[in-house]
Amino acid sequence: MKKQLRMTHQREVILSELGRCHTHPTADELYERVKKKLPRISLATVYRNLEILSEAGLIRKLEVSGRQKRFDWDLRQHDHIYCIRCHRVDNIDLEGKKQLDLPPHENRGYEVSGCRIEFFGLCPQCRKIQQKTRKGEKKMGCKTCGTGLSDKQREVLEALARCKDACGSKDIAAATSLEPKQVSCQITALKKKGYVASPARCKYEITSEGKAALS
Amino acid sequence: MKKQLRMTHQREVILSELGRCHTHPTADELYERVKKKLPRISLATVYRNLEILSEAGLIRKLEVSGRQKRFDWDLRQHDHIYCIRCHRVDNIDLEGKKQLDLPPHENRGYEVSGCRIEFFGLCPQCRKIQQKTRKGEKKMGCKTCGTGLSDKQREVLEALARCKDACGSKDIAAATSLEPKQVSCQITALKKKGYVASPARCKYEITSEGKAALS
DNA sequence: ATTGACATAATAATAGTTACCATGTACTTT
DNA sequence: AAAGTACATGGTAACTATTATTATGTCAAT
Structure with a gap:
């Protein structure tokens, strides 16, 4: 049973592209780069090979926080710091402090095989962006959540755009095919996206972001 | 804009169940427990409330390595150790050593907001299991991967079960509607699952696990 | 009593990843 | 060299974990 x-060729290209990256890429970031050299490569091949190569010890799979797995060409012992906003990962070197052993009476019965130290914060780019945009929309996982509009949301927003002054949900319900209860539900979602503002209780108006979203 | x-009631139950757990449960583990008290609760409600409660600071969301997020009722500063096999998470207390600061010249321009220290290894239960089963099937993420059989896999396995002695892929191809190439492909998959063994080169037979899987 | 803010259940949709399988390529035995 | 098998790939379907959508329900404040 010799493995x-x-x-x-695919493996060579994947390896060499990872070596050229200094950014701890995710599988699909690497896929985009490799595709330029091997346009017919499959995403599954990239995933499979990253798994196999890390199993074989040729590269390292990073277990950093965040949704996606990342891969590292550098096999030397080092730790990482990641950005809580854009999830970028950088290397850090803790010099002498790296030895961090768990006292035997604290290991809870585990057979300890290692330790990971991970710093997090805002990377240089994101610090600048954060200073500009005060609110800093934290979520950007979902496609429709950020910018998209559902059919009903669009209908309500278009009705609001036609109004000159702020109006209540009943007025909107009359201007659309929707019932007042549905309107209020959609307005809640639209407010969360920042497309609708409430200048007074029970009065709503479209924001400039909302107008932009309609176009 | 007062939040x-x-x-x-749902929140109360979720909170109290989390408090009763000493295992840092995932959202769906908690869902299973809460469902016993509130059978009509939705999984989405559990997810939403865990998010809201951790945002509010009533509980802690753990960014431990592994696929699923976990939640912790204990708000005090402490670190964790997790099992690389079953992904269970336990608390550890590093006592005095916990202060681990990043020297300013090493922070890569980041605005550092925190640090996470994470040990990993084999938990007591998994140490025992590992000793028994030498091979120790590492993967258990996928449903079909672990136990299930695809239609073609089942067909090949049933044909193998009918054979008294070990036979080659051509014999199996003759006994099924499949071509030899397809059979060899399925046998590879079945071997990986441990349902088929190869007593001699090019000869295959069903294992006891394979027979169990057919029932 | 209305009105709307906040919640929920049920379900659809999403992202990331892996399984499946037909087909292709490279080793190993004879 | 031929035959047979192990390993690899591309395309796609399926899966897991999570989040969005929306009709409906509940509660507090006018």
Whole structure:
């Protein structure tokens, strides 16, 4: 049962592209880069090979916080710092402090095989952006959540755009095919997206962001 | 814009169940527990409330390595150790050593907001299991990967079960509607699952696990 | 009594990842 | 060299974990 690792062309390209990256790329970031050299490569091949290569010890799979796995070409012991906003990952070197052992009476019965130290904060780019935009929309995971509009949301927003002054949900319900209860539900969602503001209780108006979203 | 947090019955139950857990449960583990008290609760409600409660500072969201997010009722500063096999998470207390600051010249321009220290290894239960089963099937993420059988896999396995002695892929191809190439492909998958063994080169037979899987 | 803010259940949709399988390529035995 | 198999790939379907959508429900404040 000898496992043998064939160094295929795809693997060579994946490895060399990872070596050229200094950014701890995710599988699909790497896929985008590799595709320029091998346009017919499959995303599954990239995933499969990153897994196999890290299993074989040729590269390192990073277990950093965040949704996606990241991969590192540098096999030397080092720790990481990641950005809580854009999830970028950088290397850090803790010099002498890196030895951090768990006293035996504290190991809870575990057979300890390692320790990971991970700093987090705002990366230089995101610090600048944060200073500009005060609110700093934290979520950017979902496609429709950020910018998109559902059909009903669009209908309500268009009705609001036609109004000159702030109006109540009943007025909007009359201007659309929707019932007042539905309107109020949509307005809640639109407020969360920042497309609708409430200058007074029970009065709503479209914001400039909302107008932009309609176009 | 006053945010107010209503303490609904669902929230109370979620909180109290989390408090009763000493295992840093995932959202769906908690969902299973809460469902016993509130059978009509929705999984989405659990997710939403865990998010809201951690945002409000009533509980802590753990960014431990692994696929799922976990939640902790204990708000005091402490670190964690997790099992690389079953992904269970336990608390550890590093006593005096916990202060770990990043020297300013090493922060890569980041505005550092925190640090996470994480040990990993084999938990007591998994140490025992590991000793028994030498191979120790590492993967158990996917449903079909672990136990299930695709239609073609089942067909090949059933044909193998009918054979008294070990036979080659051509024999199996003849006994099924599949071509030899397809059979060899399925056998590879079945071997990986441990349902098929190869007593001699090019000869295959069903294992006891394989027979169990057919029932 | 209305009105709307906040919640919920049920479900659809999403992102990231992995399984499946037909087909292709490279080793190993004879 | 031929035959047979192990390993690899591309395309896609399926899966897991999570979040969005929306009709409906509940509660507090006018």
